[in-house]
Amino acid sequence: MKITTDGIAVGNQAQNARQAEKTSQRFADILTKAENGQPASVDKTSPSQPLFQISPVLLDPIHGDGLLQRLDKSLGLLESYQARLSDPTIPVHELQPDIDRLEEQNNQLQSDLANLPDGHPVKDLLNRSVVTMTVEIEKFRRGDFA
Structure with a gap:
């Protein structure tokens, strides 16, 4: 029995093509909204605190008596x-x-x-x-x- 990988390669290529198509479509949507002056829907994240506002982590000392x-x-x-x-x-x-x-x-x-x-x-x-x-x-x- 001979094992071939032709089917596997074709399946992976088709999947990669579909994924690239979805990505390009999302980019096209964002570009169209930007041209029309509409704000693009971007994932909102909360800004991080400046480093000087972060309190130091106080570790529990490991039994300092030796x-x-x-x-x-x-x-x-x-x-x-x-x-x-x-x-x-x-x-x-x-x-x-x-x-x-x-x-x-x-x-x-x-x-x-x-x-x-x-x-x-x-x-x-x-x-x-x-x-x-x-x-x-x-x-x-x-x-x-x-």
Whole structure:
């Protein structure tokens, strides 16, 4: 079976010709009205305010008490833990201090998460980070890596 695109090209050409005809007809109508002194019907839009009259957008500050720094530190601890966990020369029991630091950071982030209002831009990221750290801590505690 041979597939040809002749019909498709003809259909597109006919559609383009109809669209061009409509556009030229609208232009001809506007031109005729202008010659007769009639105002052309133009879409009305409201003028925009001058820039100096626009009030600045006041963004809600993202918890200025170091939330992002704690989150960054926690993610760094998680990366360090992952690197040490994948190192076969480090015994698993030597990872306990890493887990303790992760747990301490996780507790701080959980209290931060509880204090954030719903819809806060950082809340989803913080929630995902807390869940990830909690899962890693629990996997270590139950002996998945022993």
